[in-house]
Amino acid sequence: MKKVIVYDCDGVLFDSSLAVKAYYDHVFEKFELSMPDWSDPKTFELAMMSTNSEIIGHFCKDEKKFNAIMEFATKLNFRMFLDKMIPAAGVFEALEKLKSEGHKMAVCTNRGVSIDPLLKHFKMYDYFDRLVCSFDVVRPKPHPEGLNKIAEHFSVHKRNMLFLGDSEADYKAAKGANMPFLSFGSSLHESIRIDNHMEVFKHLT
Structure with missing residues (x-):
């Protein structure tokens, strides 16, 4: 047993697919990064299966901006996406x-x-x-x-x-x-x- x-x-x-997409769209728009192409299965898989730092690091190679994004993302209230x-x-x-x-x-x-x-x-x-x-x-x-x-x-x-x-x-x-x-x-x-x-x-x- x-x-x-x-x-x-x-x-x-x-x-959680809708919530994850909305979360990263919000973060990326805030820092003026190129928006994820959700029609690409590899992008969707990355967002669903990886850690926050892995996903953001994939799209942002600038260390200073990466650190700023991670600080913002860590403090972001996920409750705003719970309805999704x-x-x-x-x-x-x-x-x-x-x-x-x-x-x-x-x-x-x-x-x-x-x-x-x-x-x-x-x-x-x-x-x-x-x-x-x-x-x-x-x-x-x-x-x-x-x-x-x-x-x-x-x-x-x-x-x-x-x-x-x-x-x-x-x-x-x-x-x-x-x-x-x-x-x-x-x-x-x-x-x-x-x-x-x-x-x-x-x-x-």
């Missing part, structure tokens, strides 16, 4: 059932400080026993450091854990941590795919 269920945030707990976040299908029902059955739950995300207010806004925060964001690790996903931290926190063998992710970075992190993995809403290599959170209960044994 899987005792600890670990979730990625963007693309798993939420469809969409909880994934079946997520509340699944979290409630997992909690009632005694499972521990955690989040491993490349998001930064916005993860706490996001989960609190949607009344998800209290379901989770441990949150690991990009500020909590030296090496974010695809490195397994975040997943390893969660395993250490719960003092549980990784075979008794399950990580739900939607990206190549999530897949590689799970592989690196030697942790069972479900692919949510996408087909990643040999991984089992689910498209609704209630399907997780088929994979807990």
